[in-house]
Amino acid sequence: MTRNTHDDEWDARIERIAESLPVQDPPEHLWKRIEADIAYEKMHPEHHAHAKEDSALQWLRWRLAFLAQPRWSMAAFSVLLIAGLAVSVYIVSMRSHDTRTASVRASSEQLLSEARDDIDQAMFFYERAITKLTVLAKQNEKNLDPQFVALQNEKILSLRTAITECKSALDENRYHPDVQQYLLTAYVDLQTTLQELATKKN
Amino acid sequence: MSMLQQGDRTRSAPPAIAAELIERCRAGQLGAFEEVYRAYKSFLYSLAWRFHGNRFDAEDSLQETFLAVYRNIGRFEGSAKFSTWLYRILLNTCISRKRRERTDEQKTDFSFELSHPASADVEADVMLAQLLQREISTLPELQRAVFLLYATQGFTHEEIGETLRISQGTSKSYYHRAKETLKKRLRAAGVDGREG
Structure with missing residues (x-):
């Protein structure tokens, strides 16, 4: 009987404390990240299609969970980077070749359209690399000087805001060369900052 | 509107x-x-x-x-x-x-203060809350989800069943097991269930 009463007290106390756990608000910049994701999805509906995973693929992803370990992520990222560079060099060389024969076989409109596709591809690869580096940077943050981390995070936040603004501007005029240049510069800055956070040792 | x-x-x-x-x-x-x-x-x-x-x-x-x-x-x-x-x-x-x-x-x-202190012994409650929070995050996933929805979000077992696509009975059973696990771990950490 005493035992039961004690257990009831326990239950009541745990439930009361659990109920009193504080409600947390996410940081303000989180909506900016979500907004950027959604804007990206709007620009790349084909990416959305690829992102749909059926349950079998999800199961496979869980099986491959070891890839989430930092050393495997780094290795995968390196492979991706090298492969990306190789493909880029190939594409650029193909485009150079195409350019030489363009006057004969292709209209300038077609070349422009292909170039724009390449730019879209570049943005896609930057986004993908940044997502991966964000994970790695977060994992490494706890090993670094908090002041350094805070400064870098401020920089990251302002770069993400700049990227979101550029993307909004590109929604109005998708191929504005100046905005594209700002966006790519912001991507490069963000990528190098995250890479520094991910690889720096205290 | x-x-x-x-x-x-x-x-x-x-x-x-x-x-x-x-x-x-x-x-x-x-x-x-x-x-x-x-x-x-x-x-x-x-x-x-x-x-x-x-x-x-x-x-x-x-x-x-x-x-x-x-x-x-x-x-x-x-x-x-x-x-x-x-x-x-x-x-x-x-x-x-x-x-x-x-x-x-x-x-x-887990450094925080309770949103509304539950008893006069605020310090003890905050300590227990921090410990409880830590232990919750190590429960098996489904038990954790059920416990959080029921105890912190105020869901009924019927709503939990609908949300997690499990039966009400399963939800009740997970909740009971989660609570027993938490009590056992808190006891092991030297926390007594009595107030104060």
Whole structure:
């Protein structure tokens, strides 16, 4: 009987404390990240299609969970980077070749359209690399000087805001060369900052 | 008129979402998604934070959840409660994220004060809350989800069943097991169940 009463007290106390756990608000910049994701999805509906995973693929992803370990992520990222560079060099060389024969076989409109596709591809690869580096940077943050981390995070936040603004501007005029240049510069800055956070040792 | 309607529950339940707002989301209006985000962010973020035990994973889970909402809003069936659907996406995201990162070192940050101190012995309650929070984040995933929905979000077992697609009986059983595990671990940590 005493035992039961004690257990009831326990239950009541745990439930009361659990109920009193504080409600947390996410940081303000989180909506900016979500907004950027959604804007990206709007620009790349084909990416959305690829992102749909059926349950079998999800199961496979869980099986491959070891890839989430930092050393495997780094290795995968390196492979991706090298492969990306190789493909880029190939594409650029193909485009150079195409350019030489363009006057004969292709209209300038077609070349422009292909170039724009390449730019879209570049943005896609930057986004993908940044997502991966964000994970790695977060994992490494706890090993670094908090002041350094805070400064870098401020920089990251302002770069993400700049990227979101550029993307909004590109929604109005998708191929504005100046905005594209700002966006790519912001991507490069963000990528190098995250890479520094991910690889720096205290 | 506000697009958000107050739900039936007297407890701090998330607001119900008007059909018109869902339609605007379906139409891909970013402003509508932001309205939904503002309405639910505290509820979802708190749940994710308690689930993972750290704010980084909580932020990522919330981000993934809203991306999934954007992707799948077209498939949302009006017959289900929007909040139930939203919580289901969040918990699925949290669970699959946890599975991906299971091998990672557990990182927790639980320094906080209770939103409304439960008794005169505030310090003891805060200490117990921090310990409880830590132990919650190490429960098996489904037990953790059930415990959090029931004990911190005020869901009924029927609502939990609908959200997690399990039976009410399973929900009750998971909740009971979660509570027993927590009591055992708190006892092992030298905490007595009695007040004060």
